Amino acid sequence: MKIALFTDTFVPQVNGVSKTLKRLADYLERQQIEHQIYAPHYAREDYYSHHIRRFKSLPFFLYPECRITFPNKIKLNEQLKEFKPDLIHIATPFNLGLTGLRYGKKNNIPMVASYHTHFDHYLKYYRMEFLSPWMKRYFNWFYQDHFKKIFVPSCETNDHLHSQGFSNIFYWKRGVDTDIFQPHIDTxxxxxxxxxxxxxxxxxxxxxxxxxxxxxxxxxxxxxxxxxxxxxxxxxxxxxxxxxxxxxxxxxxxxxxxxxxxxxxxxxxxxxxxxxxxxxxxxxxxxxxxxxxxxxxxxxxxxxxxxxxxxxxxxxxxxxxxxxxxxxxxxxxxxxxxxxxxxxxxxxxxxxxKQSWDNIFSQLIADYEDAIYDRKKQFA
Missing domain, CATH: 3.40.50.2000 (Glycogen Phosphorylase B;)
Structure with missing residues (x-):
């Protein structure tokens, strides 16, 4: 199995999405699952992996931890053509996610997406509600019909997407490292x-x-x-x-x-x-x-x-x-x-x-395999 992950936020940025994706990358590495991560370039990069492909980026005005990335499409297409992914996972609906979506559609590669943030809800905090109809239309177009599965972290998010008419929603919960976070630490x-x-x-x-x-x-x-x-x-x-x-x-x-x-x-x-x-x-x-x-x-x-x-x-x-x-x-x-x-x-x-990361990622890999197998059945 070869996984191509597209995300507009990744370490060293500090937020829940980047931390989760970093843990996913570490799990794929331990399980020896081939993967490539297409992510923004930051001025400060203290995390290096030969699996990561970085591209120029600027902060997103609503959420600076999420970047607007400007991928070199010729270079990116060459990298993907050489890698030959079996599945594309898109974690954010911005430039890199859109680039991954277009490549997957053009080359008939099965795709899944994960929904992490209610960006449309953020608009009211920045007095930009006038953008809400446009953003909802864009999100509806982005997530509708393109993905075998859309992963959400909670029932609340599931209900929200269902109310928007989304389908093919699956849970991808979150875990915690109870060896790192534990009460018996010398403080x-x-x-x-x-x-x-x-x-x-x-x-x-x-x-x-x-x-x-x-x-x-x-x-x-x-x-x-x-x-x-x-x-x-x-x-x-x-x-x-x-x-x-x-x-x-x-x-x-x-x-x-x-x-x-x-x-x-x-x-x-x-x-x-x-x-x-x-x-x-x-x-x-x-x-x-x-x-x-x-x-x-x-x-x-x-x-x-x-x-x-x-x-x-x-x-x-x-x-x-x-x-x-x-x-x-x-x-x-x-x-x-x-x-x-x-x-x-x-x-x-x-x-x-009881919230083991390994169990959670094991289920995610099973969902990956199901999405790949479903596409293969279509062309059998």
Whole structure:
């Protein structure tokens, strides 16, 4: 089996899509499945693989972590002709994805797609709703009828695409590395590095952009009662276009670390007593699984993909996405009931232990094979 993957976001960019695709690439490598990845070139590239083909790119205005790529089509066609893929997987609907789509159609290669982000939902956060009809028409054209399978991470995303008239939808869930993200990590150096002295630590991890509901996060932090504020510390992990504004607004209320990866990110989760995540735009919510793996209960928005991860009253709480008082009430409840906090953390860890990346990717490969076999049957 030979897989050609087209994506407009990939490492070293830090977001849920790029991390998932990097893990997929690592899995294909371990399983010795031939693959080529067609991805943007970045000014900073700290990840190299002979499987990756890079092309010039610029940041996408709605989502800078996703790039508008300008592939050299002659070079790309030569590479694909030499590679001879059995299947094309398109992860993003922009220039590289469109290039892969055209090549697959022209050469009768079976194709699958994965749907990761509600880009049309982002428009309202940037006062560009006037583009919504055009974007919906384009997405409908892009995803309709071209793909053997469209992979989605959650029931919420499945329902959304079904409402748009899409078919051939299959689940591609997400996993978590419970060896990296786990509660028994020495966090003393981490606490010392960021000057964390408070008895309780509240954590938020995400790209710092409007669509992550940062306005509600800021209100939660500001409106916490003094009885909690005086014995707690907020930790905000991530970067993005809203960081400067948010950091200025919460200058005396939160520690901003920027992006963290690997051991440092695992230490952040292990340090926290609670993960507070008001983002209402998630198609899945990888960070929720990372918190659970670290035995950290999650208080999240009752909207989007995270609603399928957080078991209300069991592993955390779901709140009215835009009501700070709801989050504050749940935070107060858990701090006043430490045994409940501990029990929720243990349940979250047990749930995370069942979310194996290898099992998830094994199913994806089976879906790949099914798409290839289905095309072969048509021409038998």
């Amino acid at each position: 003393r150096d981490f606490r010392e590095r960021y000057g964390i002295r408070a008895p309780f630590v509240f954590l938020f991890v995400s790209r710092l952009a409007q669509e992550k509901n940062l306005a509600t996060l800021a209100k939660i932090i500001k409106q916490l009662p003094d009885s909690i504020r005086n014995k707690s510390q907020w930790l905000v992990v991530g970067d993005g276009p809203m960081r400067t504004k948010l950091e200025g607004e919460l200058e005396h209320d939160a520690i901003f670390t920027g992006y963290l990866e690997g051991e440092a990110l695992a230490q952040a989760y292990a340090t926290a007593d609670l993960f507070v995540f008001p983002s209402a735009s998630e198609t899945f919510g990888n960070v929720v699984l990372e918190a659970f793996a670290s035995k950290t209960p999650v208080i999240g928005a009752n909207k989007g993909g995270v609603t399928e991860l957080i078991k209300h009253g069991k592993t955390g709480y779901l709140c009215d996405p835009y009501d700070p008082s709801d989050y504050i009430e749940k935070i107060t409840t858990l701090l006043e009931h430490p045994m409940l906090l501990q029990t929720m953390g243990e349940r979250g860890r047990q749930f995370a232990l």
